[in-house]
Amino acid sequence: MSDPVDVAHIVPPYLLQHLAQGSEPIAEQARATLVADTQKRRARSRRTAPTVIAGGSAATSGPSREIFDAGNSENLPGKAVRTEGAPATGDPAADEAYDGFGATWKLFDEVYGRNSIDGSGMALLGTVHYGEGYQNAFWNGERMVFGDGDGVIFGRFTASLDVIGHELTHGVTEHAAGLTYRNQSGALNESVSDVFGVLVAQYRAGQTAAEADWLIGADLLLPGVKGVALRNMLHPGTAYDDPRLGKDPQPADMSGYVQTSSDNGGVHYNSGIPNRAFALTATTLGGHAWETAGRVWYDVLTGPDIQPGCDFATFAALTINAAVARFGEGAEAAAVRSAWASVGVGARAADAPPRGEGIDPNAPLLVRRTGGFAGLVRERRTSLAELPRSDRRAWTGLLADRTLAALATASRPTPDAFCYGVVCQAAEVDVEVAEHDLPGHVRALLERTLEG
Ligand SMILES: [Zn+2]
Structure with missing residues (x-):
């Protein structure tokens, strides 16, 4: 499998940080949640061997669920309170987790023919009543863990079925694509969890796409919060605007792409783009x-x-x-x-036929590197026809899709950093992107072209 998936939380760190800046009692809880989350991330990154999870057999004809109660401590797994087939406990959090796991299992099984998270009937483990006033839910690679919320802004985290579907889907992604929880692959990991999270809710409600609200975590927010949910997949950036929570920062397309080193490279921000x-x-x-x-x-x-x-x-x-x-x-x-x-994302396939066939191979292509403390400028005027075959192919793709334009829009000028410029009139491209905002393969192509 890929790099270990970071502990994936439903509530992004930027939102908790905003809450933590306040002076109200919930700010204290947000600070405590942030500290606990950081400790979990550290503990997880220390882990060397992949977690081996006891699973059922592929012949299972239904889900295999087990719900635990942490009794408001942060000790996992807590005390077992409901196993598969047992009657309701009467505790809404435990019963919502149990039912939500069942609904998620059902979508994957009935629609996609997948038996549980790993496709082989893996047990669905959950712990409720985690921590005190804990404002989050997360998947730790082994189980779903749900806090009770602070009682002011967030209610209990089992209340939204899409949140339960979201957390379980992190498990599916870890076992399937293994998307690295950082930068664009991390935002895709987040987005895929929102996608199947809402589909769990839509499937149970029998809703069409037009009837669905496309909201994530609508039932978590308590009355008095100026907002409708944690995220809005159809209209990213509009889910909330509250003095305590701040404003929903999700971009709706690549023009708002957020470059940041926080939140694992903006995974909860930029997931708005593939969500939409x-x-x-x-x-x-x-x-x-x-x-x-x-x-x-x-x-x-x-x-x-x-x-x-x-x-x-x-x-x-x-x-x-x-x-x-x-x-x-x-x-x-x-x-x-x-x-x-x-949403401003151009499709790029590694082995697709060359794109941008319409661009005249003899059209001028200008590549330059400027900026930098010493003000050095390197520049090369060339054309696709003069480049090695493999680079010509990469260039035609890059000029034809919107990647360069999207990178340029998202790029922030940084003092003393190098900037790469690309001008190709035939492809209507004239962009400048800071060195640190270029994906490695694009920068390598620009460097090879500059060197000639
Ligand atoms: Zn997540």
């Missing part, structure tokens, strides 16, 4: 999202082509390929293509 691509695909197609867009996304998540470090453009290309493979060249593939275009 999914919601647009589903609402364009109509009907039940789990049968159309959900099927395509599931094929990619569990298919052979996705890599742990997958970025947005590659994921977009994979979903387009998967839509064509499953439904042919029809409305589905068109909806997927158009959704990614709407």
Whole structure:
């Protein structure tokens, strides 16, 4: 498997940090939650061997659930309170977790033919009443853990079915694509959890894409909070605007892409972009999202082509390929293509035929590196025809999709840092991107071209 998945939380650290700055009692709880989360991340990164999880057999005909109660401590797993088939406990948190696990298992089993998180009937373990006033829920690689919330802003974290689906899907991703929980692959990891989280809720409610609210965590927020949910997949950035929580910072497209080293490289910010691509695909197609867009996304998540470090453009290309493979060249593939275009992500496939065929290979291409403390400028005027074959192919892809434009929009000027510029009139490209904002493979291509 890939790098260990970081402890994945439903409430992003930036939101807790905003809360923690206040002076109210809930600020104290937010600070405590942040400290506890950091300790868990440290503990997890110290782990050397992958966790081995006791699972059921593939022949299981239903889920195998076990719910524990931490009794407001932070000791895991806590005391077992409900096992598979046992009657309701009367404790809403334990029973919601049990039912939510069942609903999540059902979506994956009935719609996608997947038996539990690992596809082999792995036991679904959950702990409720974790910590005191704990404002989060997370998947720690082994079990789902739910806090009770602070009672002022957040209620108990089992209240939203999509949150339970979200946490369990982190487990599916860890066992399938293994998307690295950092930067764009991390934002995709987050997004995929939101995708199947809402699909669990839509499937149980029998809702169409048009009927669904596309909200994540709507039932967590208590009355008095100025907001409707933690995230809005169809309209990222609009979920809340509250003096204590701040404003929902999710971008709706690549023009708002957030470059940050916090939040594992902005995984909870930038997940808004692929989230909206999914919601647009589903609402364009109509009907039940789990049968159309959900099927395509599931094929990619569990298919052979996705890599742990997958970025947005590659994921977009994979979903387009998967839509064509499953439904042919029809409305589905068109909806997927158009959704990614709407959020400003150009599809890039490693082994797709060269794109940008329309660009004249003899058209001038200018590459330069400027900036830097000493003000050195390196520049080369060339054309696609003069480049080695493999680089020509990479350039045609880069010039044809929107990657460069999106990188340039997201790039922040940094004092003394180098800047790379690319000008190709034939492809209507004229951009400048700071060195540190370029993905490694793009920078390597620019350097090779500069060196000639
Ligand atoms: Zn998550």
